[in-house]
Amino acid sequence: MTKVLVLHSVSLVRSALAALLRSEGPFDVTSAGWRSAARQSESLRPDVTVVDLDCPGATAVFSCDKRADHQVLAPPAPVLVLASTGAPGLLHRAFRAEARGYVDKDGSPGRLVRAVRKVAAGERFIDASLASAFMEADPVPLSPRELSVLTRAAEGDSIAEIARTLHLASGTVRNYMAAATRKTGARNLIDAIRISRRAGWV
Template structure:
């Protein structure tokens, strides 16, 4: 039996994906939102974790090196990422997670089932459309720490909240955001979030 964990912020999408994968008798499927991702991953110890990096909270959870990132990116669990070929920045970010599988969200349901099987067997699966999008994408100009700060800022966290979550001084958080604003060519923090979301970096 292959244990599959689906992480998605939208309950309806989680339920639909779970229903699809549960149609396979060899899959034991569990789903969760990002706030409970770490606890579910630690309890279930899934063979395959399916994630959508476009979900609110996903970037912040996976980029800060915290409990959720450690649980979801555990080397013992094979990661399968859902991505859209129309957002090259998101596709590049997906490749940076060192996932084993990459499925185009515009693909067929059967393709996802096939991908989970392949990834569970330790084989790489990459939709051709996503590989093409990756080749077209530009490198992300921000460091991992800058992305962590930006992702949490985009989620609405205050400087103090980000500092506590990332174990940084408040002044350091402000310095990171200033660097983000400069590197993205933004006018201010809000503009930096807009530019980064459009590029698919957060």
Template sequence: MTKVLVLHSVCLVRSALAALLRSEGDFEVTSAGWRAAARQAEFLRPDVVVVDLDCPGVSAALADAGADRLLPEAPDSSPLLVLARADLPGSLRRAFRTQALGYVDKDGSPARLVRAIGKVAGGERFIDATLASAFMEADPVPLSPRELSVLARVAEGDSIAEIARALHLASGTVRNYMAAVTRKTGARNLIDAIRISRRAGWV
């Protein structure tokens, strides 16, 4: 039986997805909130970790990940499968940096998700054709990983002091990153930069 960990901050969403997987395949499914993601992955050692890129809180984690794994405490035997949207190709570029093994279009069928989990659990890469096309067509992200980290936390409502503590930066450095984000996105102000970045799928 394939062990699957479903991560989403919204209880109803993760519960529904877990119930769907239990009814569609031979899976032992556990669901958890995003804040407990790394701890649950380390404890359960699942065969596949399923993450929704629209999950609240995941944007900051994706931005922080850089070239590292999204769940650094998870064992190597827990490959990541992300659920994404073809109309937000920027999010796919961010997901690619997390070393995810599977990419499934959220507009696809449950059968496709089941097939993807089986492939990823077996160590094979799975990329939906619609997402592959979106990835190829995506414009390069103009922001550096650190700028994305700051922007993602601003978008989550964190204050400058909170961002500085979380990223181990001086408050003045955080302000400099905010100014750089506004300039690089061609935005009028930081709120406009968040709007532009969300529309592109960067955060």
């Protein structure tokens, strides 16, 4: 039986996704919020982890910075993302983090079921509509470290908090912030966060 972990911040949504999968195949499905994601991933060792890219907290799964302070999913954790064509930046981030499946949220439930089976079998699955969004997306101009710093700044962390969490000097954090501001063509850090959020990079 295929073990599936469904992660979402909204209880009703993750319960609905879990119920759908249970009704469609031999899936042993567990659903969880972000607070228990790491624990569930470690104990279950799922064959597939389903993540909604638009869900608050999802970006932590796709940190491309291998020196990040924490790990949301226990490896190996093949990830299948639910996405929309309007967030190409998030798609690129998931791709760089080596997500295995990409399902259009506007598609049919059957597409999700098929994608779970494909990813569980070690194959890739990409909806054609999302493939087009990949092609149209602008490349992410920020390095993984700059993304990590900017993401934490966007969450309201101070320079001292970011430095402590990412094991950096405060001056280094400021340098990353300045680089992110420059590379995004922003007027200041707040503008850089706004631009990056709109593009789906953070």
